[in-house]
Amino acid sequence: MGNLIWHEYARYVSLTATSYTIWAAFFGLFFRKYFFDFVGGIVRSPGGIQPSPSASFIVAIIVKAPVVQILSMLLGFVLLALEIPAPFLKNTAIQRSFIVKIMLLLVQFVFAILYYQGTNGAIYSLVAVCCYTRAMMLGEIPKEAKDNRGRGGKA
Amino acid sequence: MGESWFHREILSPRRLIFNVLFYGLQIFFFAYGWHSQATNQKLAALNALTWSVWTSRGAGLALAFNGGLILLPMLRNIIRVIRPRLAWLFPADENIWFHRQVAYSMAFWSMVHTTAHYVNFYNVERTQVRPEIALDIHYTQAGGITGHFMLFIMVLMYTTAHHKIRNQCFEAFWYTHHLAFFFMIGLYAHATGCFVRDSPDPAYQAQFPFYNTDHCLGYESWRFTIWPGIIYFGERVWREIRARRATRLSKVLVHPSGAMELRIIKPSFKYVAGQWLFIQVPDLSGFQWHPFTITSAPDDPYVSIHIRQVGDWTQALGDRVGAGPSVVAQLTQAAMKGTEKDDSVYGTRGDFVELDTNAASRPLPVVRIDGPYGAPAEDVFKVEVAVLIGAGIGVTPFASILKHIWYQQRKGHLGSLKRVEFFWVCRDAPSFGWFQTLLQEVEAAQADPNFLRINIYLTQKIGEDMLWNIAVNDAGAEYDPLTLLRTRTMFGRPDWKAIYGRMGQAIEMGQYLPGTNAQLKTKVGTYFCGPSVLAKAIKEACVANCSKNVEFSFAKEHF
Numbered sequence: 001m002g003n004l005i006w007h008e009y010a011r012y013v014s015l016t017a018t019s020y021t022i023w024a025a026f027f028g029l030f031f032r033k034y035f036f037d038f039v040g041g042i043v044r045s046p047g048g049i050q051p052s053p054s055a056s057f058i059v060a061i062i063v064k065a066p067v068v069q070i071l072s073m074l075l076g077f078v079l080l081a082l083e084i085p086a087p088f089l090k091n092t093a094i095q096r097s098f099i100v101k102i103m104l105l106l107v108q109f110v111f112a113i114l115y116y117q118g119t120n121g122a123i124y125s126l127v128a129v130c131c132y133t134r135a136m137m138l139g140e141i142p143k144e145a146k147d148n149r150g151r152g153g154k155a
Numbered sequence: 156m157g158e159s160w161f162h163r164e165i166l167s168p169r170r171l172i173f174n175v176l177f178y179g180l181q182i183f184f185f186a187y188g189w190h191s192q193a194t195n196q197k198l199a200a201l202n203a204l205t206w207s208v209w210t211s212r213g214a215g216l217a218l219a220f221n222g223g224l225i226l227l228p229m230l231r232n233i234i235r236v237i238r239p240r241l242a243w244l245f246p247a248d249e250n251i252w253f254h255r256q257v258a259y260s261m262a263f264w265s266m267v268h269t270t271a272h273y274v275n276f277y278n279v280e281r282t283q284v285r286p287e288i289a290l291d292i293h294y295t296q297a298g299g300i301t302g303h304f305m306l307f308i309m310v311l312m313y314t315t316a317h318h319k320i321r322n323q324c325f326e327a328f329w330y331t332h333h334l335a336f337f338f339m340i341g342l343y344a345h346a347t348g349c350f351v352r353d354s355p356d357p358a359y360q361a362q363f364p365f366y367n368t369d370h371c372l373g374y375e376s377w378r379f380t381i382w383p384g385i386i387y388f389g390e391r392v393w394r395e396i397r398a399r400r401a402t403r404l405s406k407v408l409v410h411p412s413g414a415m416e417l418r419i420i421k422p423s424f425k426y427v428a429g430q431w432l433f434i435q436v437p438d439l440s441g442f443q444w445h446p447f448t449i450t451s452a453p454d455d456p457y458v459s460i461h462i463r464q465v466g467d468w469t470q471a472l473g474d475r476v477g478a479g480p481s482v483v484a485q486l487t488q489a490a491m492k493g494t495e496k497d498d499s500v501y502g503t504r505g506d507f508v509e510l511d512t513n514a515a516s517r518p519l520p521v522v523r524i525d526g527p528y529g530a531p532a533e534d535v536f537k538v539e540v541a542v543l544i545g546a547g548i549g550v551t552p553f554a555s556i557l558k559h560i561w562y563q564q565r566k567g568h569l570g571s572l573k574r575v576e577f578f579w580v581c582r583d584a585p586s587f588g589w590f591q592t593l594l595q596e597v598e599a600a601q602a603d604p605n606f607l608r609i610n611i612y613l614t615q616k617i618g619e620d621m622l623w624n625i626a627v628n629d630a631g632a633e634y635d636p637l638t639l640l641r642t643r644t645m646f647g648r649p650d651w652k653a654i655y656g657r658m659g660q661a662i663e664m665g666q667y668l669p670g671t672n673a674q675l676k677t678k679v680g681t682y683f684c685g686p687s688v689l690a691k692a693i694k695e696a697c698v699a700n701c702s703k704n705v706e707f708s709f710a711k712e713h714f
Contacts, residue, residue, distance in 0.1 A: 004324035012314040027270060031277045038290060045283035116289065117273050120303065124310055 007098060007140050010131030014105060015083050017128050021112050021121030022076035028069035033116035034062045062115050072111035072118065079104055096142045098132045105129045181217050181260055188216030188374070197353040197372060204278050211271035212351070214264045219376035221261045222342045226383040228254040232390055235529045262313065265306065272302070285355050296357075297348030301341040308338045326443065339384045346373040397423075398435065398523040405457060407476045407519065410592065415464065415473060416450070418457040419522060428452055428535075428559035429552045429682075432526030434460065439471050444525060448551040450593075452558035458524065461551065475520050535560065536570030538680035538708070540662070544578040544693060546685025550590055553577065553684070557597050557607075564606070571678075575607045576658075580649060580689070582615045611644045651696035655707065659700045681709045 037059070040052030051059050061067040082095055082104070089095040109125045112118030164170065192198060192212035201208050228234070228250035276289040276299075293299040314320070315331040347364065349357035349371040358370035368375070406418040417434075426432070426449060433444035445468060451459040464473045535541045535556060545553045557577065563569055579590075594609060617625075662677050681697055683690055690711050697707035 004320070004327050008323070009314065009320055009327070012317055012320070013310065016310050016314060023266070023270070024273075027273060031274055033277060033289070035290075038288060043283075043288060045286070046281065048280040048283065049288055116277065119293075120306060123307070127310070 005135075005140060006131050006138060007135035007142060010101075010128050010135055011083055013124060013131055014079065014101065014128035017105070017121055017124030018076050018079045018083065018108065020124060021108055021118060022073055022080070024112065024117035024121050025069045025073040025076065025115070028062075028072075028115045028117045029066045031116070032063045032066055032069070034059050035114060035116050035119065058114065068111055068114050072108065072115070075104065075108055075111060079108060091144065098136045102129050102132045102136075105132070177256065177260075180220065181264075184217045184220045185213040185264075188213035192351075195372065198351065200284050200353070201351065203282065203284060204275050207271045207274035207278065211268055211275055214268035214271060216374055216376065217264045218261065218268055219374060219380055221257050221264065222339075223376075223380035223383055224257045225254065225261065226339070226387045228257075230383070230387060230390055231528050232393065233386070235527070238529050258313070258316075262309065265309065269302065269306065292350070296350070298345055298350045299348070301345045301348075305338055305341040305345070308334045308341070312338070329443070343377040343381050343384070346371075346375070346377065349373070394525050398525045402521075402523055404519045404522045410461075414461045415476070416459055416461050417522070418451075418459045419524060420457050421524060424458055424524065424527070426453060426458070426527035428555040430527035430529060430555075431552070432458070432460070432524050432528070435523045435525070436472055436475065436520050437523065438475055438520040439468060443468065445469075448555070449527065450551060450554040450558075452555055452562050454559070454562040461554070472520075535680065535682065536563070536572050538678040539571050539573045540576065540658075540677065540679040541572060541574075542576045542578070542658075542679060542681040544580070544681065544683045544685070546580045546683075546689050547582065549683075549685035550579050550581070551684075553579075553682075554590060554593050556682075558593070560607075561597050574605065576610065577607065578610045578612065578649065580612045580614060580685070582613070610649075612649050613644050613646050614648050617646065651693050652699060655696045655700040659702060659705045659707075662705050663702065676703075677705050679705060679707045681707065683709065683711050687711075 034051055034055065037049045037051035037055065040054065041049040042052075044050050062069070079101070081089060082101060085095045094100050105125045105128050109122045109129070112122035112125065189209045189212065193202060193209050195202070231250075234250060276292045279285055279287065279292065280289040293303065311331050312334055315328045321328045347366060349359070349366040351373045352358060352371050354370045358367035359365060360367050400421065400423045402419060402421040402424075404417060405420045406416075408416040408418070410416060424432075428449075431446055431448045433446055435441075435444050447460040447462065449458060450461050451457060462469050462472065464470045535543075541560075543553050543556060545551075557575075560569075560572070560575060597607065598609060658679070662679070681693060683693055694709045697709045701707050
């Protein structure tokens with residue numbers, strides 16, 4: 001019973017997932033590691049896992065240069081701007097579209113799953129995707145955001 | 156809103172003490188955890204990981220502290236028992252607020268702890284101080300598994316606990332919050348992986364706690380934090396046992412305004428006026444407990460609650476007892492619009508309909524009640540003048556209190572209570588028809604016209620029709636046309652400063668309480684239930700009008 005409005009709930013999950021991912025990507029800049037490097041990698045002491053040569057491209061964009069982390073972080077800020085929403089995006093078609101958010105969250109999932117710190121952020125993004133999908137299936141429509149009328153009780 | 160947010164939330168004296176103690180302790184535990192790790196010679200190998208391991212250990216200790224605190228404010232029965240004794244020490248009615256503050260700290264320290272561990276395990280793999288890779292620690296050892304599991308539970312619990320979600324769908328919040336059970340198990344088991352050790356491999360053993368404390372050098376914090384968990388679990392079991400004691404729904408009354416009154420007989424249920432209970436109707440849902448204010452007085456032979464059919468659960472209940480939403484919703488809506496007033500303006504509106512249980516196709520449902528739980532209005536008899544202020548639906552606890560005062564008055568057990576001022580501030584009077592019935596009874600029973608004074612303020616905007624209605628019906632009538640009480644309804648918002656100012660003056664001049672000596676200090680207790688904006692205005696009025704002979708105190712209730 002009760003009537004859960006899925007897209008409003010999804011927003012909170014998405015905000016959590018995105019904040020987590022931004023923070024993870026920030027640490028990913030300094031402690032660079034490819035999450036799936038254990039596939040075919042060998043452990044060297046000291047030095048840790050040496051990824052298999054077949055992963056050299058992905059290692060190049062995560063470990064040699066933190067491209068994925070930077071992209072993930074930028075995407076995170078875009079998502080935050082959509083979800084909060086930033087004043088200039090309020091009530092625009094992009095901000096109100098579930099599809100856009102779902103796609104961006106899926107991209108965030110792909111980025112975040114690649115580097116070591118992003119795993120949880122990726123999982124939470126998937127949960128947010130599921131909630132938004134549920135909202136779409138139920139045909140929910142986001143409420144028109146209120147104009148900036150100030151808070152109740154405060155002039 | 157005169158003062159700034161910062162001033163109100165951080166600097167008001169009690170808040171300041173709380174902030175210093177609470178956040179001071181958090182920082183102390185963090186610093187102590189950091190220090191004890193950094194200076195431990197046995198853990199030299201781990202300390203090679205430097206700042207990240209110190210941070211994770213400090214934050215871990217702060218988390219253990221919060222994990223021990225998080226359940227304390229939820230021990231409702233224990234709080235109810237200790238609150239009369241310790242009300243001066245801490246605001247026992249702010250337990251949910253405290254629960255939230257602990258949760259916020261927990262989220263913060265989880266962030267610190269997890270971040271530091273991600274760095275730790277990265278460096279463990281890189282330097283191979285232990286023969287394992289980072290993902291082994293994350294996903295194959297107890298600490299990592301329980302940690303990630305707890306984080307995920309936290310995401311679900313925190314997001315569904317947002318006040319917007321709670322209002323939309325209380326069930327989503329209620330069921331998800333029971334993941335706390337698994338969260339707490341994760342918390343107590345978090346250290347069983349023996350990550351903090353002086354040996355390369357974990358020193359497991361066959362006996363409890365399954366790791367050797369000579370080599371596993373964690374804080375063993377579960378030895379302390381598990382007690383609130385055990386007590387809480389015990390309390391939930393006790394609530395379940397208590398709820399299963401013989402309970403019978405004896406009567407269902409439907410009031411014209413649409414409220415259902417359930418009269419429940421449960422001999423083992425002892426309560427005082429102003430408390431509330433949880434009710435469960437297994438026919439509707441075997442898990443859901445819904446809170447309601449008790450509206451009967453302890454002297455009544457039954458426990459009664461008034462339920463308005465506004466949500467799905469209450470509507471389903473109405474359906475089940477045969478006062479279906481179609482019947483009552485009509486009544487409620489009519490009452491909300493105020494049309495009911497016109498139909499019966501010449502009669503009293505207090506007649507209720509008792510549902511005939513024999514005629515109904517099904518017998519009345521089984522109900523279970525759990526409680527009672529606290530509220531500050533138990534102290535009414537300790538003051539000379541009690542000012543009871545209810546705003547909107549917040550008037551419900553006063554039904555019980557007024558009834559209770561009435562019973563005590565008949566028995567002559569009023570304590571030091573000399574006068575009662577009752578204020579009811581509401582937007583649309585007609586929707587509270589059932590309460591008027593009760594007020595009428597109480598008013599009619601007053602022998603001393605000065606003992607109880609009822610003041611009703613109607614704050615809604617008045618249309619032209621209503622204005623005429625009042626003007627015509629009010630003049631010279633014995634009863635007020637809106638409330639059918641002898642007391643006149645007042646319009647607009649009450650001016651609290653003036654009301655308290657006048658009251659203070661009257662008491663000082665000896666007009667208000669006949670026979671009181673001016674040398675004695677008169678205590679005036681205010682009991683308020685309603686929105687916090689109003690609470691603040693009234694509290695300010697109380698503080699502003701305190702003088703050396705008259706002491707105004709203020710207490711607020713929560714739902």
